[in-house]
Amino acid sequence: MPTRRTPIGRMRKRSFTPEIIAAFRHLVEVYEKGDCTCPPINWEKYWEERPRCAACRAYNKAEGELVGLLNFKPWERLDNPYVAIPHPPGTPGREPGPDMQRGYVLWRRLEKAAAEETEGE
Numbered sequence: 001m002p003t004r005r006t007p008i009g010r011m012r013k014r015s016f017t018p019e020i021i022a023a024f025r026h027l028v029e030v031y032e033k034g035d036c037t038c039p040p041i042n043w044e045k046y047w048e049e050r051p052r053c054a055a056c057r058a059y060n061k062a063e064g065e066l067v068g069l070l071n072f073k074p075w076e077r078l079d080n081p082y083v084a085i086p087h088p089p090g091t092p093g094r095e096p097g098p099d100m101q102r103g104y105v106l107w108r109r110l111e112k113a114a115a116e117e118t119e120g121e
Helices: 018-033 054-070 098-120
Strands: none
Touching (some): 018 054, 018 098
16 A cells, blocks of 8 residues: 655755744854853763853753744754864764754754845845
8 A cells, every 4th residue: 555655855844934033043142142151071070060151051041942943853953063062082972973963954054044034134
């Protein structure tokens, strides 16, 4: 019996509403304005709770609002390609994996959509 499944390569791309674009612009503004003053990461006690500076808390809040609007599936993520990876060289977390690359692609698509909306105004 035939099925009507759409191949993954032909799935519809996500469109961004003006609300999502505004939340993305706010996230970029918070990122550009914020200056992290968090203490360096102690890799021996990485999983313990560590203090977060006001700039990082504001960024996490703005990112959470945007991710909530994007209505992500559990495996989806958004990654800022301008943030330095904090893992030391030679560790597994140092190189961005495929899931992080998809997060970068989504960030670039949001940048492009925000730029196109600005040009249209």
